[in-house]
Amino acid sequence: xxxxxxxxxxxxxxxAPSYALxxxxxxxxxxxxxxxxxxxxxxxxxxxxxxxxxxEIGADMIISHHPMxxxxxxxxxxxxxxxxxxxxxxxxxxxxxxxxTNFDVKAMGQLNEESLALKDTKVLQVTAAEDVLxxxxxxxxxxxxxxxxxxxxxxxxxxxxxxxxxxxxxxKEISTVAISGGSGNSMVEVALKAGADVxxxxxxxxGKGLDAMAAGMAIIDAxxxxxxxxxxxxxxxxxxTMFPDVTVTAAKxxxxxxxx
Numbered sequence: 403x404x405x406x407x408x409x410x411x412x413x414x415x416x417x418a419p420s421y422a423l424x425x426x427x428x429x430x431x432x433x434x435x436x437x438x439x440x441x442x443x444x445x446x447x448x449x450x451x452x453x454x455x456x457x458e459i460g461a462d463m464i465i466s467h468h469p470m471x472x473x474x475x476x477x478x479x480x481x482x483x484x485x486x487x488x489x490x491x492x493x494x495x496x497x498x499x500x501x502x503t504n505f506d507v508k509a510m511g512q513l514n515e516e517s518l519a520l521k522d523t524k525v526l527q528v529t530a531a532e533d534v535l536x537x538x539x540x541x542x543x544x545x546x547x548x549x550x551x552x553x554x555x556x557x558x559x560x561x562x563x564x565x566x567x568x569x570x571x572x573x574k575e576i577s578t579v580a581i582s583g584g585s586g587n588s589m590v591e592v593a594l595k596a597g598a599d600v601x602x603x604x605x606x607x608x609g610k611g612l613d614a615m616a617a618g619m620a621i622i623d624a625x626x627x628x629x630x631x632x633x634x635x636x637x638x639x640x641x642x643t644m645f646p647d648v649t650v651t652a653a654k655x656x657x658x659x660x661x662x
Contacts, residue, residue, distance in 0.1 A: 404648050406463060406497050407435040409442065412644050413465070413501060421530060422504040427469045432488055433497025439463045442645075444638045445653035446631055448498055452653045453487060457494050459651060464491075465641070467633045469500035505633065506583065507536050513632050514581045515540040517560050518602070526580050527592045539582030539589060539603075541596050550574040550600065550620050557602055563628035565661065569611035570620025576600050583629040590614050590621070604629045627657040 410430060422428045443461035445452040448470040456464055470487065478485045491498055507529055515523045520542030530536040548556070551572035558566050579600055580593040586603025587610045593601040594617050601619060604626040614621045634652045642650040 403438050404440070404645055405435070406430070406433065406437045406439050406499075409439060409463065409465075409641070409645065409648075410435065410499060412641075413499070416640070417501050417505045417508045419504050421507040421536060422502060423529065426503045427472050428500050428502050428504055431469060431471050431498050431500055432491045433463075433495075437462070437495070437497055439497070439648060441649040441651065442641060443651050443653055444634050444641065446627065446634055446655055447658075448487070448500075450483070450487060450490075452655070453490055453496070455653055456496050457490075461649075461651065462495060463497045463499065465499050465501065465637060467500070467502060467505060467630060467637075469502055470498055501637075503538070505637075506538055509636070510583045510630065510633065511538065511540045511581075513636060514583050514602075514629065515542055517632065518557065518579060518581060519545065519560075520579055520581070521545060526582055526596060527589065539580060539592075541578065541580040541593070541598055544577055544579060547575050547577045550576055553579075553600065554622055557622050557624055561624050561628050562631075563624050564657070566625070566628070567606070567611075567623040568620065569606070569615050569623070570600070574599070574620055576620070581629070584626050586621075586623075590619075594619050602629070625657055627655075631655065 441461040442463045443456045445466045447468045448466040523540045523542030525535045525537040526539030526541045528535050528537040553576045554568045576599045580598035581602040582589040585605040602622045606623040638652045
C-alpha cells in the first residue's frame with residue numbers, strides 16, 4: 403500500500419520544500435498524510451475543472467504546480483469558490499499537494515533550457531548557493547544567431563503554444579537567451595543585468611515590455627501556462643516510474659483564456 407506520505411517523501415527528496423521562495427505555500431494543502439493513494443492526478447492548477455476530473459476518474463490525490471491556497475484562510479464555507487473547492491476535495495477524500503517554486507528551482511529551469519536547446523547555460527537568478535548554484539530560470543546561447551522573428555516562431559513551436567507576444571524589432575539578432583517560466587515581470591531587470599538579448603517568459607505587462615525594449619532587450623511572452631505546462635507530463639512520468647503500482651494521470655488542461 404502506498405500512502406500519501408510515501409509519495410510526498412519521494413517528491414520532496416527531488417524538489418525539497420526548503421528551495422521554495424519565502425512567499426510561497428508548498429506542500430500538502432488538503433488531506434491526510436496517512437491516507438492510501440491508488441490514483442494520482444497531476445495538474446498545473448487545482449481548478450474546479452481539475453477537481454471534477456479527479457472525481458470522474460477516481461483519483462484520490464492531486465499534485466499541482468501552483469498552490470490552491472496562497473493566503474491565510476479565515477473561514478471555509480460554500481460562500482466562495484475556494485471554500486467550495488476545499489469542501490469538495492474533503493467530501494470526496496481527495497488530498498491536494500503543491501510543488502511550486504521549489505520545483506521551479508530544482509527542475510523547471512532545466513526543463514525550460516532543454517525545451518529551447520540552449521547551450522552553455524547558467525542559473526538566471528540564484529536563490530541558493532551550494533556546491534552547484536540553484537535558482538530561477540536559465541540563460542544560455544543559441545547554437546547560432548537568428549532574428550527575433552525566427553526565434554519567436556521557434557519558441558512557439560518548441561513550447562507547443564498557439565500564440566505568443568513579442569516585444570522588440572523583428573530583425574534584432576538573438577544569441578543570448580534568458581528563459582524563466584511563469585510570471586516574468588520581476589525577471590526583466592535580472593535578464594537585462596545578465597546580458598540577455600531576449601527574455602522568454604509569461605505575464606509581461608505593457609510597461610515592462612516597453613522598458614525592456616528601451617533598454618535594448620526583446621521579450622517573448624509565451625504565457626504563464628505556455629512556459630510551465632511541461633510540469634504536468636514531466637511529473638506524471640516521474641511519479642509513474644517511482645510508483646509503478648499507482649495510476650498516475652495527467653490532467654486535461656489548456657491555457658485559461660481564449661482569443662477572438
